[in-house]
Amino acid sequence: MATPTMDKAEAAGKGAPEPGFADSPYIKVTFRIRRFNPEISEDAEWQDFEVDMDPKERVLDALHKIKWDQDGTLTFRRSCAHGICGSDAMRINGKNRLACKTLIKDINPHKPITVEAIKGLTVLKDLVVDMDPFFQAYRDVMPFLITKGNEPTRERLQSPEDRERFDDTTKCILCAACTSSCPVFWNDGQYFGPAAIVNAHRFIFDSRDEGGEQRLEILNDKDGVWRCRTTFNCTDACPRGIEVTKAIQEVKRALITRRY
């Protein structure tokens, strides 16, 4: 089955008139969803669902309408429904996004909208993937504050400028949109992937942390930062707007200069 390429589909949607939007906000939208359930079949297949949508609704709303009104077997993860918990990263029209932060009007609703599991992690059922390798890579970079010496009585001091230095990478919600958009990760699951590096960055550039050397050594590994080909897919995919590629570049630079 042909999958419309995202960019063309979106370009067509932008600036086009919005027929039917004026009276009732609801329009018929087709969702083309990649189904997989090994309890039933070893083969994945596309299935179309037609749903009445207000273009201001989210793709997650559409998935709920399908699950609740048409097919209760459709399976996906979700929780907070507003882009904070990181449960519902999926490939929507070929691009990694959170279903709860993607409004129908922002993707072309006049062509079938494709929804499939994120790539590079084993699909377990429909849109659900095995997250364990992703969280293992996160744990491998020692994502916690490492300090030496005695704790102060009160808080550690940190200037607003030093706090700002690593603010961008503290926003990560571990949704895996970046890692599962990375061509290097698709081809080699051993690569730490952008999310783990982002979280290493969050500590390496925290002025209170004293574990930078250890983390840099981990990331200097053959599966570490040097595998990054700077394709910027990760930056495009991040639903939190983190400059992921920039963070990876800063880690590379720190490895060369040992200054951070």
Added chain:
Amino acid sequence: MKIHKYDTVIVGAGGAGMRAAIESTKRSRTAVLTKLYPTRSHTGAAQGGMAAALANVEEDNWEWHTFDTIKGGDYLVDQDAAEILAKEAIDAVLDLEKMGLPFGRTPAGEIDQRRFGGHSRNHGEAPVRRACYSGDRTGHMILQTLYQNCIKEGVEFFNEFYVLDQLIVEEDGVKKSAGVVAYELATGEIHVFQAKSVIYASGGTGKFFKVTSNAHTLTGDGQAACYRRGLPLEDMEFFQFHPTGIWRMGILLTEGARGEGGILRNKDGERFMEKYAPVMKDLASRDVVSRSIYTEIREGRGCGPEGDHVYLDLTHLPPEQLDAKLPDITEFARTYLGIEPYTDPIPIQPTAHYAMGGIPTNVEGEVLSDNTTVVPGLYAAGEVACVSVHGANRLGTNSLLDINVFGRRAGIAAAEYSHKSDFVELPENPAQLVVDQVERLRNSTGTERVAALRTELQETMDANVMVFRTEQTIKTAVEKIAELRERYLNVSIQDKGKRFNTDLLEAIELGNLLDLAEVMAVSALARKESRGGHYREDFPTRDDVNFMRHTMAYREVAADGSDSIRLDYKPVVQTRYQPMERKY
């Protein structure tokens, strides 16, 4: 069926569960069971801050914080618990900083603090800067920091394990906890966890409302498991409606927005909170602000063609301040409403936010089986529990504080209890209730649909037991819930499989919501007064003579298997503060 044995089992991996796990893992063999992945928990959605009288930016002390908490809770707060909360707040914040939490900083490099609703200087004189924060993603940072420290401590997680039953065994007339029964989402397998101590930290139950800031997964599973086994639920009629949810969607916009200077306005542009709370204005307590908003709407001063919302106005604040202090909520407005908060006010309405009530505990986190008796080996902390530090209305920033203070206490107490105790023998067929429940749903050929029943429940709750209640509206809700519970016996699901069967779990969650909604409505019907988040138009004043007491709701099962709710009451612990009229 698999049987596991642990000293301590923690149910839930949000802030309270993970804070408990950090303590109990150091002291005992601990398993954390979570129906999500830990970082998906709704603690991450908390925005504005965590209160502690650090006095980093202006004079403050924990006694003022204690007073504000008690007054905020409309004097239904247990005052000994509130004192612990406020006193231990300071170390709770400093502990998080030492764990690595990236707090906002003052120019001197100390933890910065901002204003928040109901927190005041010297017993109500003026707003005080008490909330420690990290932008408008304080909850996210707490959740991440606690998860990071769980990794550091080697905490053992069972992800996507749904706890569906609490095992209670009666020995010598004493109810004891023997463990829990869990359902593994990935495989459909049922697991029994035998444990010397069990801590519930499974969060709230907001999903029985339609307009809510709560996650889809907040379905009161812990409360329901305990309640079904005969344990009481305390003060369930008290639910907080946060004043500023995104209109119609309910997504939370932090009170920190008003702490930073944001103003609520009606359709005439009037700053209406000046009328209702002359001193604290937009920073009065949440129950007061939510009622004021609905009063404006009811009197025809609401905004929009249907006059059904008001505005949160941030347009007078410098864009740099919004970017630095409120980046997430301004992005929510752009994403979900297509509104630019630099230039346009944001349409808001109150949103169901937080359960003040829950599983009754003492200040060590030990669960009570009546007004005074402890259930050995059973603990609860966070939103699932009722200590009660929030009374009839929780102050903003006191929940992130609650999970840290009482999560830590429960973790230590549970681990220490496991050292001095033996395993309680499991009952015969420990998983029977869960096996029956799962099989009944999987094999049901009934005609009722889960989603339809849930929608009807949410609509009746929004219409009848929200900000304003009367005997008539509550009775309507009680009747509707009874009807829905009857129809629930006839629900069926489409997914009959074992693998990731979220269709099945949604059906089980609906059962929990229905049970808890009934407890809430029945408790609300009996409370013929107005206090904090419970406002009865037919009894508009507080009645300390008859109702200065906690509601305790018990499930009673008749010989024919039918159940009903029995209400009892528990005295409020009062120490140094006499009830006064609440003015802001």
